[in-house]
Amino acid sequence: MGILRNWAHAVSLGGFPLIAMIGFATYGLILVGVVLMIAKKWSRRLHRRAFKLHRWIGYTALVAATFHLLLGVSLYV
Numbered sequence: 301m302g303i304l305r306n307w308a309h310a311v312s313l314g315g316f317p318l319i320a321m322i323g324f325a326t327y328g329l330i331l332v333g334v335v336l337m338i339a340k341k342w343s344r345r346l347h348r349r350a351f352k353l354h355r356w357i358g359y360t361a362l363v364a365a366t367f368h369l370l371l372g373v374s375l376y377v
Contacts, residue, residue, distance in 0.1 A: 304374035319375075322368040329361035 311318040333354050340350035 301374045301377050304371055308371040308375055319368065319371040322364055322371065326361055326364040326368055329357055329364060333357040333361065 308319040309317045313321045316324070336346065336350055336354055336357065340346040346353075
């Protein structure tokens with residue numbers, strides 16, 4: 301947990317600690333997944349591939365959210 305605690309605040313990207321950047325990335329992935337499913341109504345190219353992309357974006361968001369959770373918990377343990 302010490303390594304995660306150090307990473308959470310010691311690593312800074314663009315003025316934000318790593319825990320914030322992972323949180324922003326997770327939010328962005330969830331938002332992209334929602335926009336993808338909304339946009340499939342208007343695009344024929346996305347209509348066939350939207351569900352596969354949506355599923356993989358969801359898996360990636362789940363991994364990023366789990367890492368974000370581990371960083372957050374490591375700060376208090």
